[in-house]
Amino acid sequence: MPIIALDTLPVRELFPGLRARLIHTDRVTHSWVDIDQGASFPEHHHPHEQIVSVVMGELEIVVDRVRHVLTPGKVFVIPPHTPHAGRALTSCRVLDTFAPVREDYR
Numbered sequence: 001m002p003i004i005a006l007d008t009l010p011v012r013e014l015f016p017g018l019r020a021r022l023i024h025t026d027r028v029t030h031s032w033v034d035i036d037q038g039a040s041f042p043e044h045h046h047p048h049e050q051i052v053s054v055v056m057g058e059l060e061i062v063v064d065r066v067r068h069v070l071t072p073g074k075v076f077v078i079p080p081h082t083p084h085a086g087r088a089l090t091s092c093r094v095l096d097t098f099a100p101v102r103e104d105y106r
């Protein structure tokens with residue numbers, strides 16, 4: 001697989017204030033998400049395992065009704081079918097990794 005420059009990938013708005021650049025392989029989806037301060041995503045769940053890695057900023061996530069604040073270097077693994085929501089306490093860059101592939105994000 002060739003080297004991919006993130007800034008060459010198309011941007012997809014997932015929710016207002018959440019813009020993703022997506023990379024899909026046969027097994028996983030990487031979603032590089034830039035989030036505006038105060039932007040949020042509603043509670044939802046999906047059949048994918050999700051690994052949330054904060055690269056920059058502070059992200060509040062609520063997983064199974066428990067609040068967590070993630071900062072750079074902090075990682076949270078969300079099991080499949082687990083309700084979660086969140087909001088950016090500051091502007092953020094987050095890498096979400098999903099397995100299996102998020103076909104709905106293609």
